[in-house]
Amino acid sequence: MDQTKSRDLLDRARQTIPGGVNSPVRAFTSVESAPPFIVRGDGAYLEDADGHRYIDYVGSWGPLILGHAHPRVLAAITEAAGRGTSFGAPTEGEVALAEKVCEVFPSVEMVRLVNSGTEATMSAVRVARGVTGRDKFVKFVGCYHGHGDGFLIEAGSGLATHGVPSSPGVPASTAADTLTAPYNDLQATRALFDQNPEGIAAVIVEPVAGNMGCVPPREGYLEGLRALCTERGAVLIFDEVMSGFRCGPQSAQGRFGVTPDLTTFGKVIGGGLPVGAYGGKAEFMSQVSPAGPIYQAGTLSGNPIAVAAGLAVLEELYSDPSNFDRLETGMDELATGLEAAAAAAGVAYHVQRVGSMGCGYFSEEWVYDFDDARRCDADAFHTFHTAMLERGVYLAPSPFEAFFLSLAHGPEEISHTLTAAKEAFAAVAAKTATR
Ligand SMILES: *Cc1c(COP(=O)(O)O)cnc(C)c1O
Numbered sequence: 001m002d003q004t005k006s007r008d009l010l011d012r013a014r015q016t017i018p019g020g021v022n023s024p025v026r027a028f029t030s031v032e033s034a035p036p037f038i039v040r041g042d043g044a045y046l047e048d049a050d051g052h053r054y055i056d057y058v059g060s061w062g063p064l065i066l067g068h069a070h071p072r073v074l075a076a077i078t079e080a081a082g083r084g085t086s087f088g089a090p091t092e093g094e095v096a097l098a099e100k101v102c103e104v105f106p107s108v109e110m111v112r113l114v115n116s117g118t119e120a121t122m123s124a125v126r127v128a129r130g131v132t133g134r135d136k137f138v139k140f141v142g143c144y145h146g147h148g149d150g151f152l153i154e155a156g157s158g159l160a161t162h163g164v165p166s167s168p169g170v171p172a173s174t175a176a177d178t179l180t181a182p183y184n185d186l187q188a189t190r191a192l193f194d195q196n197p198e199g200i201a202a203v204i205v206e207p208v209a210g211n212m213g214c215v216p217p218r219e220g221y222l223e224g225l226r227a228l229c230t231e232r233g234a235v236l237i238f239d240e241v242m243s244g245f246r247c248g249p250q251s252a253q254g255r256f257g258v259t260p261d262l263t264t265f266g267k268v269i270g271g272g273l274p275v276g277a278y279g280g281k282a283e284f285m286s287q288v289s290p291a292g293p294i295y296q297a298g299t300l301s302g303n304p305i306a307v308a309a310g311l312a313v314l315e316e317l318y319s320d321p322s323n324f325d326r327l328e329t330g331m332d333e334l335a336t337g338l339e340a341a342a343a344a345a346g347v348a349y350h351v352q353r354v355g356s357m358g359c360g361y362f363s364e365e366w367v368y369d370f371d372d373a374r375r376c377d378a379d380a381f382h383t384f385h386t387a388m389l390e391r392g393v394y395l396a397p398s399p400f401e402a403f404f405l406s407l408a409h410g411p412e413e414i415s416h417t418l419t420a421a422k423e424a425f426a427a428v429a430a431k432t433a434t435r
Contacts, residue, residue, distance in 0.1 A: 001033070001390050005049035009037040025061075028397040030378075031385045036394070041068030043408035046394055054394035055413045057403040061396070062210075062242050062267035065327075065356065066313055067408025073271050076312035080305045087304065094302035097311045101269070101277060104318070105250060107259045111279030112288055113302040117241035117266025118146025120276035121204065123288075123296045124262045125150065128202035128235035130294035131284050137202040138192055138234075140183040142370025142400075144211035145204055145239050145264075153178040183209055183369040184217065186224040193232050202235040203228070207252035207260075210242035210402045212373040213359030214352045222258040229261070235284070241266035241276070245317065246404070247355040249324050255354070271313030273306035323407060327356035330405050330414060334358070337418040345425035347380065347432070356405040360384075362428075373400060379435070380428045387424035393417050 013020035021027045021035065028035040036048035044067050046056040056068070066073065080093070098111045114120050125137055125148075137150070145151040152167045153175050165175045179196065181188035183205075193200060203225055209215040229236040238260035243252040245268040253260060262280035269275050279285060289295045300306075317323055335351035338360055342349035348364045361367055362377035362384070381399040388395055393416075395403055 001052070002050050003034045003036070006037045007034045009049060010034050025396070025398060025401065031382050031397045033386055033389055033397075035397070036389075043067040043069070044406060044410075044413045052392070054389070054392050055409070055417055056394045057405070057417075058394060058396050058401075059404040059406055060267075060272055062246065062357070062402075062404055063270060063272045065245060065268050065404075065406050066271070066316055067406040070313070070316065070408075072316050073309050073312045076308040077273070077305055080308035083304070085303075085305060086300060088299060091302070091304050091307070093304055093307040093311060097269075097275075097302075097307050097314075098277075098279075100311060100314050101265070101279060104314075105253065105263065105279075107253060107261075107281075108263055108279040109282040110285035111277050112285065112296065113307070114276040114278065114296075114298055115274045115300055115303070115306075116146065116276045117239075117264065118148055118276070119298070120241065120264035120266055120278040121145040121151065121237075121239055122148040124237050124239075124264050124278040124280075125202055125204065126296065127262060127278070127284055127288060127294055128237060131287055132201040132233065132235060134199055134201035134234075136177045136179055136196055136199045137204060138179045138181060138189060138200060139204050140206075140209070140369075141180050142183055142212035142215075142373060143204075143206045143209055143239070145206075146241075149174045150178050153180060182371070183212070183215060184221050185369065186221060186228070189225065190228060193228060193234075197232075200232065200234045202237050202262075204237040204239055206243060207238045207240065207256060207258070208243040208247050208354045208357070210357055212370045212400050213361055213367060214354060214357050214402045215367055215369070215373070216352065216354050217252075217256060218368065222252075222256050226258050226260075235261045237262045237264065239264045242357065242402070243354070244268055245314070246357045248328075249318070249321070252354070268313065268317075269310050270306055271309040271311075273309040274300075274303075275306045275310045317407075324355070326407060327405055330409055331356055331358055333411075334405065334414050334417065337414065338421055341418060341421045342425045344422070345429045347425045347428050348377070349380075349425070357402045358405075359402045362399070380432060383428045383431045384424050387427040388420055391420035391423060393420045 046054045179192045248255045264278045266276040362380040
């Protein structure tokens with residue numbers, strides 16, 4: 001595949017931008033191809049600098065649930081921009097977006113808008129610490145909550161233990177306040193509470209884990225976390241930055257019927273522009289400044305253009321209740337088709353999915369946690385990824401990333417994808433045979 005222009009752009013970018021990209025996973029470091037530099041997107045498609053066209057299953061890493069350049073979203077952005085780009089003063093659009101979120105999620109009585117998922121999770125943990133007067137929090141191995149210091153923590157080997165930073169620059173003192181347990185392991189979480197009675201402010205969890213592929217909660221897991229937090233006086237935070245709006249009309253919390261104290265949003269809520277949000281119980285959110293003493297602020301928070309885009313996406317998404325069914329049906333078709341193609345080629349592979357997010361794992365074993373995800377065949381993934389890209393299908397360049405469907409992905413796109421997948425799985429089988 002000719003990548004001349006993308007490779008030139010990458011060389012140029014590397015002179016001034018670390019690694020040539022503004023977020024690490026874009027660099028395609030774990031796969032053979034250079035990252036295609038994108039020039040435009042429309043509907044389900046992307047076009048790169050070398051003129052290749054791809055069916056896009058990354059969707060800007062989740063936000064683009066309507067696809068690229070949706071007319072309603074473009075109109076909202078243009079209209080808002082025409083009235084000015086930023087005021088640093090309240091606008092009606094922010095109120096409308098907050099009301100929409102509170103309307104959709106019964107657990108969210110009040111909400112604060114920020115500029116990214118990272119800001120949302122950092123702020124939610126601050127609220128939890130502020131209202132409980134405790135410092136420590138629990139996160140799960142393989143869950144990603146943005147790049148805030150306290151979240152960049154891996155578990156020590158074996159039993160869950162005090163966090164060890166997974167990046168230089170995270171102070172040991174910060175890491176010491178992050179406790180980790182394997183995902184889907186209620187007993188390990190209970191043990192952390194037993195070891196730290198009265199010390200844990202919050203449990204933060206991706207109710208469907210989307211940063212180690214797509215890992216649904218085991219039956220009773222979220223309920224168990226809910227009961228544990230209630231019993232021990234800790235705040236339960238659902239990080240729905242990715243699962244939000246993707247796991248059904250009320251996201252993961254509605255789908256699994258478990259009510260968190262606080263929820264964080266990002267990705268879809270901004271419709272492709274930078275918006276994040278955190279919200280929940282009024283009792284807690286009313287402690288946020290200036291209503292209360294817990295400080296959190298942002299010069300561009302609630303930016304009128306970003307808010308207009310987010311609102312347009314949510315209004316379009318909820319304008320027809322069958323939209324969520326369509327996403328789910330499309331995902332069913334894609335997943336069963338991929339599994340059939342893999343089986344026909346004799347490749348060990350299965351898809352895990354919830355709503356419009358999913359992940360294909362090169363393994364026959366179901367993935368419940370990060371260790372399971374790491375046991376899948378990474379080489380097979382790399383071969384598959386390259387073969388799909390060459391056939392016009394753009395997947396995230398990492399076996400630990402989810403794929404996303406948008407309302408712009410129709411039967412034609414899915415059928416093209418499955419045709420490409422048959423050949424790609426054959427390439428995997430051929431390569432495995434020579435290994
Ligand atoms: C993407 C993501 C974040 C971080 O959001 P950014 O907007 O990239 O800062 C946080 N939590 C989860 C679950 C995510 O998937």
